[in-house]
Amino acid sequence: MQTDKRLIDAAQRAGQHLADRDTPFIFDCWYVAGFSEDFDRTPRSRTVLGRSLVFYRTEAGEAVALSDRCVHRSFPLSRSRLDRDTIVCGYHGLRFDSRGQCIEVPSQAGNCPSGIGVRAYRLREQGPLIWIWMGDGEPAVDLPIGPWLGSEQWPGSNQYHYLPASYVSLHENLLDLTHLSFLHAGTFGTPDFAAAPYSLELDETKGNFKLVRTVSPTRLPRVWAEPLGLTGIESVRKTTSEFIAPSAHLVSGHFYALSDASNPPNTRIYTAHLPTPETATTTHYFIHHARNFATQDTHVTQFMHEQLSAAFIEDIEGLTALEKLVSMTPPSERFEISFSADRAAVAMRRWLKKTATGAKES
Ligand code: FES
Ligand SMILES: [Fe+2]
Structure with a gap:
């Protein structure tokens, strides 16, 4: 059994409007060059x-x-x-x-x-x-992520990963959290995540793409349950995944006991995913992870750092394998079948392509 030829043709036609590894970079944007301690x-x-x-x-x-x-x-x-x-x-x-x-x-x-x-x-x-x-024009006044980042109310930790894959694939991965149930089955994914209800806010004028997924009731994975004291407790897991710029994607977690659903605490966990393309198929993957609770507890910082590193390495290994496979596939045989859960990622890739090439919508 192979995919229907008409579906392949349609997928290839649609794919022409989506950014991928062959799409030019967007230069007029602030990108992370490094962590402060990288340069001396x-x-x-x-x-x-x-x-x-x-x-x-x-x-x-x-x-x-x-x-x-x-x-x-x-x-x-x-x-x-x-x-x-x-x-x-x-x-x-x-x-x-x-x-x-x-x-x-x-x-x-x-x-x-x-x-x-x-x-x-x-x-x-x-x-x-x-x-x-990196652009020739006057730099934008505002940085993509702000001003909580690095403040005392938001303690956190940094990670750097060298990713042998396109930054477009990484952005798509971050807007497509259905993969948590599978790629991250052994870390922070749970089986109920992929089919959970979600809402979208897609703004193709501003280039802002947001997906909110709520799993309730659920049991939180260790990385969130332990620091929040929710181990073994029926909980709500609300995750907002937001593409902000070619260089920035913010994942915000709001997790609380189901019994607190009418008046949830204001605890938040932010993960800023900050991809900077090195080449078309390699990416400097910077991550800053922060929270607004247990602000003095360095054990929480360390625990979350270790748990998340294990999960992000699963993404890196997956995207590396994917990139290798695509690069070995002749362009004429490349196609991607999309499903309704891919709507946010498809809209984001359409915007990236349009912005990078100055193409008019057709
Ligand atoms: S002085 Fe730099 S290459 Fe000659
Ligand atoms: Fe992931």
């Missing part, structure tokens, strides 16, 4: 949206991002040395200031013709994160 007085390379960059901090602690390619003969500045706030190319010694301007050419008595330099990128620090603006 040692120049470090990181590729963001296919661009090789070098990161370092000035003596005053300000983070700097420059194009990694020296304009003379393309030596990586990340293999060069810092001299106070300047970076001195390790090949022939061109010196660049922290704005990327070349200020010295040793081979011509130190003189540097004007107008030579490497591109400098705008950075903004927010709590534990450093964001980078």
Whole structure:
């Protein structure tokens, strides 16, 4: 038995309007370049949206991002040395200031013709994160996620995973929580999650896609039940999954005892999933996980961190395998059959494609 040819044709036609690994990046957006502690007085390379960059901090602690390619003969500045706030190319010694301007050419008595330099990128620090603006236009005033992130009322922890898969697949994974019952059956999934009722708010003008799924009554998995004191208690599990920007997706958990349903406590668990494409098929996957209860309890922080790491590694392994399989499939044989639970993800991918290519709706 194979999928009906007419269904394959229809799926391929629909797929042309959806973002995938072949869709150009969206540059006009703040992306996470790293956690604050990733960058110091040692120049470090990181590729963001296919661009090789070098990161370092000035003596005053300000983070700097420059194009990694020296304009003379393309030596990586990340293999060069810092001299106070300047970076001195390790090949022939061109010196660049922290704005990327070349200020010295040793081979011509130190003189540097004007107008030579490497591109400098705008950075903004927010709590534990450093964001980078990759576009040519003026950076957006607001960062995608705010202002709770990094505040004392929201203690949490960070994770970084190198994901050998497209950032589009990761966003789709996050808007499609039916996979919890299967991919995460051994961690934070429960069998009742996939078929639970949900509501959608899809805004293809603003590029905001929200899915709220409520499972009730249910038993919470360990990662939520233990910190909230709900082990073995009939509970409500309400999860909001929201695509905010190409670089940001927020999952908000509201979990409470069924007996408190008429007046639930204001406890929330936030997980900011912050994918930054490295290349079309590799992604820097930053995660910041926080809560607004047990704010002084470091055991809760550690426990949730470990439990969630195990679950997110299941996503990473799944998406890695998926990416490998797609890359081995000839483009003419690629197709995806979607179901009603995929509506939010399909709308998000349609918006990504339209935004990336400037395509008109057809
Ligand atoms: S390649 Fe950098 S100075 Fe020559
Ligand atoms: Fe997952």
